């Protein structure tokens with residue numbers, strides 16, 4: 017008899033966890049609230065174009081890397097459509113404060129060489145910094161798909177590991193501007209000064225030093241590939257089926273009920289939704305009060321305001337790297353702060369399609385934004401937020417367009433149509449507290465607070481997704497392995513993935 021698993025939420029974490037468990041012989045049912053599965057992999061259609069919502073730059077997909085191997089084990093690798101960014105320019109950064117541009121090249125040597133061009137006196141320091149970054153990432157068994165010794169390697173061995181990321185950079189780098197340049201990926205992972213641990217900075221940096229990619233023809237096809245693994249193994253993935261109640265008796269889930277009124281029972285229940293959203297779906301007594309209070313106390317990473325721009329035909333070039341706009345060097349750690357003028361910066365990219373030519377058809381702009389900026393509309397729902405909100409969104413879009421004009425003069429002329437989304441959109445579409453883009457923030461001053469294990473005090477309920485460990489295209493699938501191994505045994509999946517890659 018197959019054991020049954022119900023997964024609440026068909027985002028990246030739910031789909032990876034479901035795909036792995038279904039391949040290992042479980043009967044998996046995924047219940048997804050939205051009409052479309054995928055969570056951060058979801059796309060939407062506007063002005064005749066498909067736009068990605070939460071997966072623009074992806075890491076871990078270079079041959080032999082962790083997510084590449086995981087896709088190989090799941091049998092989907094050959095169907096994943098990605099395009100690598102340019103080796104000599106994976107990212108281009110612009111700091112408005114002194115109108116300076118920096119380009120980043122791929123690989124350890126490329127990274128050092130490209131930045132040493134602008135900071136020649138820091139060449140040796142850059143080498144020491146990159147080696148320290150790579151050394152931290154090398155220590156994490158899961159990141160390297162190494163069988164775990166059972167010890168919590170996260171906290172072991174290196175002094176650099178748990179220091180604050182800004183202090184870690186300053187330990188190796190003397191030049192103040194270069195310190196800020198090295199923190200340019202903060203918008204992607206919610207880096208905060210004095211709080212974000214160096215290991216978070218190191219893992220994200222390592223991923224992209226090794227090589228970044230983008231989905232071709234949108235991220236949704238990847239959700240579909242994972243869903244196909246589940247259905248081809250006899251499972252089901254059901255969109256438009258929000259879980260509204262989880263019945264827990266004596267610390268055990270008895271059933272979940274969806275909005276349609278249907279009850280589902282299983283041997284295991286796995287939640288891919290934000291833990292603060294999860295506990296609202298069950299009786300207060302399901303978890304100890306201390307656990308619930310702790311979850312509510314953990315700060316979340318910042319949210320974002322986004323522009324989805326359809327371009328006029330043959331008006332703007334396709335750019336095969338990401339572009340980061342930063343206002344001031346000192347503000348690179350301040351994206352979560354509400355006492356700063358907005359916007360402090362943004363990520364700009366042109367998503368590729370399978371017949372990509374010289375020109376881009378669309379541009380995505382993602383600008384970090386604290387949730388407090390939309391708090392006055394927090395009790396509204398999609399499509400009913402009022403004219404004041406719409407006017408505010410238009411103003412935000414204008415501010416961003418002004419900044420884009422600084423790095424691409426004449427950009428406004430290339431625009432055919434613009435759609436915008438705010439932190440409220442992210443909150444309501446993904447069901448994420450405060451519209452956070454990466455979920456719970458890690459704080460090296462109180463690292464235990466943000467460590468939420470995948471096993472819970474409710475014996476047959478496990479967690480998966482970005483809040484348990486790291487976020488994003490690499491972090492979430494790795495946590496899916498941890499969740500599956502909580503059922504199947506330590507190293508069970510890692511050994512299979514490695515055996516498959518040999």
Ligand SMILES: Cc1cc2nc3c(=O)[nH]c(=O)nc-3n(C[C@H](O)[C@H](O)[C@H](O)COP(=O)(O)OP(=O)(O)OC[C@H]3O[C@@H](n4cnc5c(N)ncnc54)[C@H](O)[C@@H]3O)c2cc1C
Nearest residue numbers: 025027028029049055056070072073259447481482488489
């Ligand atoms: C604007 C933005 C840009 C980003 N850019 C990148 C990037 O470039 N690269 C990168 O690696 N990461 C990026 N991320 C982060 C990445 O999208 C997330 O880390 C990842 O998608 C999280 O996966 P998850 O499975 O934990 O959650 P999600 O993907 O959010 O999945 C949760 C799912 O649960 C569903 N759900 C919620 N409540 C219920 C319920 N009651 N019943 C049933 N289903 C429910 C939601 O609809 C959703 O589908 C970005 C995120 C955002 C918001």
